[in-house]
Structures are given as C-alpha cells and as structure tokens.
Amino acid sequence: MSGLSRRRLATIVVGLLLGNLVAEVARGTWNTAAGGANDWLPVAAAGRLLAHGSTCLYCGAKLAAAETSLLGRPVPWGLGTLLVGGANYQPFLNPPPAALVAVPLALLPPAIGFALFSGLSVAAIAVGYRVLTRFLHCPPLPTVLALLAVPGILGLALGQWAAILTLALVLALWKLEDRPVLAGLLLSLLLVKPQYVWLVPVALVLAGRWRVLLGLGIGAALLGATSVILVGPAGIGEWITASVTAGGQQMRLTFGVPGVVAGVLGPDAGYASLGLAAVLAVGMAVRWRQQLRARPELTIAVFACLSLLLSPHVLVQDGLVLAPALALAARRWPRPAAGAALLLSAIFLGDLSVGTLDAALGFVALAVPTMVALVSLLRPNATEPRRGPATVAQGALL
Numbered sequence: 001m002s003g004l005s006r007r008r009l010a011t012i013v014v015g016l017l018l019g020n021l022v023a024e025v026a027r028g029t030w031n032t033a034a035g036g037a038n039d040w041l042p043v044a045a046a047g048r049l050l051a052h053g054s055t056c057l058y059c060g061a062k063l064a065a066a067e068t069s070l071l072g073r074p075v076p077w078g079l080g081t082l083l084v085g086g087a088n089y090q091p092f093l094n095p096p097p098a099a100l101v102a103v104p105l106a107l108l109p110p111a112i113g114f115a116l117f118s119g120l121s122v123a124a125i126a127v128g129y130r131v132l133t134r135f136l137h138c139p140p141l142p143t144v145l146a147l148l149a150v151p152g153i154l155g156l157a158l159g160q161w162a163a164i165l166t167l168a169l170v171l172a173l174w175k176l177e178d179r180p181v182l183a184g185l186l187l188s189l190l191l192v193k194p195q196y197v198w199l200v201p202v203a204l205v206l207a208g209r210w211r212v213l214l215g216l217g218i219g220a221a222l223l224g225a226t227s228v229i230l231v232g233p234a235g236i237g238e239w240i241t242a243s244v245t246a247g248g249q250q251m252r253l254t255f256g257v258p259g260v261v262a263g264v265l266g267p268d269a270g271y272a273s274l275g276l277a278a279v280l281a282v283g284m285a286v287r288w289r290q291q292l293r294a295r296p297e298l299t300i301a302v303f304a305c306l307s308l309l310l311s312p313h314v315l316v317q318d319g320l321v322l323a324p325a326l327a328l329a330a331r332r333w334p335r336p337a338a339g340a341a342l343l344l345s346a347i348f349l350g351d352l353s354v355g356t357l358d359a360a361l362g363f364v365a366l367a368v369p370t371m372v373a374l375v376s377l378l379r380p381n382a383t384e385p386r387r388g389p390a391t392v393a394q395g396a397l398l
Contacts, residue, residue, distance in 0.1 A: 184215020
C-alpha cells in the first residue's frame with residue numbers, strides 16, 4: 001500500500017471514529033430527553049438529593065424516588081438496576097463528592113444537564129489529545145485512535161466519568177516531573193472510580209515517586225474528609241455496601257480477570273483471583289523496578305491499565321483509561337500501539353447497544369492494549385526523549 005493510500009485510510013478511520021463520537025453524544029442526549037435511563041441518572045439523582053438537603057445518597061428508596069422524578073416515570077428494569085419497595089433504581093456508586101460536583105447540572109432539566117456533561121467529556125478528550133501530542137510528544141495518529149476507540153466513546157452515550165478522569169490521568173502524567181504533588185492530587189481524582197487507580201500507588205512506591213504519592217495521599221484524605229462531611233460515617237458504610245453489592249452482582253459481566261474467573265467458578269473465586277493477580281502484579285513490578293523508574297509516565301499509565309484488567313467491576317466505558325498508555329507506548333512502538341487501539345474498536349463494534357459483549361472477549365480487549373503498553377515499557381535498549389521534540393521514527397506510524 002502506498003503512502004498516499006495509507007494516509008487516506010487513516011483519514012477515513014479517524015473520520016468514522018469522530019462520527020461515532022458525535023453519534024454517541026446525540027444518542028445519549030436523545031435517550032435522556034425521551035425518558036431513558038443511563039449511568040448519568042443516579043449521579044443526577046444523587047446531586048438533586050444533596051441539593052435538597054438529603055445526605056441519604058445511597059438509600060434505595062430515596063434514589064428510586066429521585067430517579068423516577070427525573071425520568072417522569074418509574075425506572076425500567078435493566079442492567080445494573082436494583083429493586084427496593086417494589087420500585088427499580090440504579091444505585092449511585094461514586095463517592096459523595098461526585099454528587100456535589102454534579103449539583104449544578106443535576107438541577108437542570110435532565111436532557112440539558114446530560115448534554116452539558118457530554119460536552120465537558122468531549123472537551124476533556126480534546127484537551128487530553130492536545131496534552132499527549134504536544135507536551136508528552138506522543139505520535140498523533142496512534143493517540144487519536146486510542147482516545148476515540150469505540151468502547152470509551154460509548155461511555156459518552158451513558159453519561160460516564162471516564163473521559164474527565166482520563167484527562168486527570170493525562171494531566172498528572174504531564175506534571176509528573178515539575179509538579180509532582182500536583183500530579184498526585186490529579187491522580188486522586190481517579191478515586192471517583194477506584195478501579196482506575198488502585199494499583200498505581202504500587203508503581204509510585206517502586207519508582208520512588210514519593211512526592212507524587214504524597215499528593216495522592218493528600219487528595220485521598222480530602223476526598224475522605226469531604227465524603228464524611230457530606231454523608232457522615234453511616235453514609236460511608238452505605239456507599240461501601242452498595243459498591244460491594246453491585247460489584248458482586250455484575251462480576252460475571254465485567255471484562256477483567258475476576259469476571260472471566262467468576263463466569264466459570266462464581267463470584268467468590270473471582271475475588272480470590274483478584275487477590276492472586278494483584279500479588280503477581282506486585283511481584284512483576286519488583287522484578288522490573290529499574291525499568292519502571294526509567295519511564296515513570298508510562299509506568300503510571302500501565303498500572304492504571306493493570307488496575308482495570310484486575311478489577312472486579314470494569315465495563316465498556318472504562319476502556320478509555322487505556323488510551324494514555326497506548327499513546328505513550330506509541331512514542332517508541334507506534335504500529336503495535338495503533339494496532340491495539342484499532343483492535344479495541346473492532347472488538348466493541350459488536351457491543352454498540354452496550355451490555356452484549358461476552359466477558360471473555362471483553363477481557364481480550366483489555367488485555368491486548370495493556371500487554372502492548374507493558375511490553376513497550378519493558379523493552380530493552382529503548383531510547384526516547386521524554387520532554388524533547390518527537391523524532392521522525394516516533395511520529396511515524398505506517
């Protein structure tokens with residue numbers, strides 16, 4: 001294939017991915033306006049409860065009433081819904097500060113609030129691309145293929161936090177060297193969905209990034225203190241109970257290692273596999289700690305990927321968190337990184353309705369990009385400028 005043909009093919013693929021982004025935002029907004037339920041619904045309901053003085057953000061009856069009020073009808077039974085007092089509801093699983101942040105949008109008409117949240121998510125993806133390509137010197141094409149990969153963009157139709165949290169991860173990687181405490185504070189934002197970041201402290205310890213770890217600890221403490229202020233100790237217990245309950249119910253559907261194991265042996269075995277896999281990941285990190293210290297940006301991004309791969313609660317929208325690792329891996333291994341991003345999109349073309357993809361196939365979709373980024377991290381004799389201009393080889397793809 002000639003160079004011109006490759007460029008045309010790349011333009012077509014990127015155009016299709018951009019078209020999917022527009023379509024998913026439109027689909028989510030239309031669905032919300034029509035009274036459909038999505039993942040934004042419990043966030044908006046919790047925000048409204050908080051705005052009206054309620055601290056019972058994890059109480060099924062109150063959430064069900066707030067969600068029914070938002071929809072204009074009872075919440076239909078579906079993936080992730082629970083039953084309380086004869087009414088369905090979608091549990092609010094984020095920490096309480098997420099509801100506080102959502103209050104301004106939650107008080108708007110549902111379709112308008114959702115559209116504005118989607119707009120913020122699209123802006124987050126655009127800013128993430130700019131930071132990755134300009135300041136972290138990632139090749140443009142693999143970066144855009146990773147950021148626009150189908151699973152992450154499906155999250156725009158659901159009203160998920162993934163795009164905003166991925167931007168926080170990208171900004172943390174950018175500020176890792178000159179503002180390490182700030183980088184840690186940015187990483188702490190990912191605790192809105194702890195499955196994105198729970199293994200990252202291991203990477204920080206082994207890489208000797210103590211000031212980043214300090215920032216992460218400060219951010220976690222602020223999140224915890226704010227949570228207690230908002231809902232009290234009892235509310236924290238209700239949040240943990242709701243999260244564990246939802247995680248156990250959905251484990252067979254999750255795309256991580258626990259989901260694959262739980263599908264065969266049950267949820268208890270899924271949780272056991274999580275512990276075993278985490279021990280193996282830590283052992284691997286100790287074995288290759290010199291490589292981790294040499295490339296801290298990619299190390300943190302890879303451990304975010306491993307956090308997903310080993311988590312008991314990972315679904316389609318969470319695939320966006322793989323993008324920074326693939327973009328950074330592309331600085332020295334552009335073709336495999338671009339290929340992994342394309343594979344990610346190809347696998348999830350069969351899940352455009354969301355919730356239909358087999359857990360084992362979803363595991364493959366997570367595992368391949370993670371392994372590509374991990375192998376790039378551990379490859380010997382690699383040289384790449386971490387703050388200088390990208391070389392022709394790093395910028396080339398085909």
